[in-house]
Amino acid sequence: MDKKPAEFDLDALFAEARGQAADPSPELMARVMADAIAMQPAPMRAAPPRRTSRLRQFLNAVGGWPAVAGLATAGVAGLWIGVNPPDAVATTAETLLGTSTDLYLVDLMPGYDLTFAEG
Numbered sequence: 001m002d003k004k005p006a007e008f009d010l011d012a013l014f015a016e017a018r019g020q021a022a023d024p025s026p027e028l029m030a031r032v033m034a035d036a037i038a039m040q041p042a043p044m045r046a047a048p049p050r051r052t053s054r055l056r057q058f059l060n061a062v063g064g065w066p067a068v069a070g071l072a073t074a075g076v077a078g079l080w081i082g083v084n085p086p087d088a089v090a091t092t093a094e095t096l097l098g099t100s101t102d103l104y105l106v107d108l109m110p111g112y113d114l115t116f117a118e119g
Contacts (some may be wrong), residue, residue, distance in 0.1 A: 052060075062068060081089065 059065065059068065062071070085093075
């Protein structure tokens with residue numbers, strides 16, 4: 001069997017590569033660092049924090065004007081349904097509670113007369 005020529009001997013090539021320094025030259029590193037420093041953006045001055053009003057803080061916490069509009073709509077709808085409930089709500093409440101929804105019309109103290117002026 002033929003022996004391989006010495007120039008293709010991998011062990012010799014690996015030994016030669018191990019003998020070389022793996023670090024880049026100091027001149028190359030100096031040029032790379034000079035280019036990196038030149039590419040850095042200029043430092044910016046931070047803007048002072050602005051004071052925000054309580055209304056703006058509330059709006060930011062809730063989610064802005066669309067969220068406030070939704071809250072207002074839900075509040076008005078709840079007030080309207082509470083003051084003037086539709087028949088379906090009254091019927092459902094009677095079914096679930098088993099009583100009449102006209103409990104606010106019951107006189108809880110029939111012997112007490114609410115009279116402000118006698119005369």
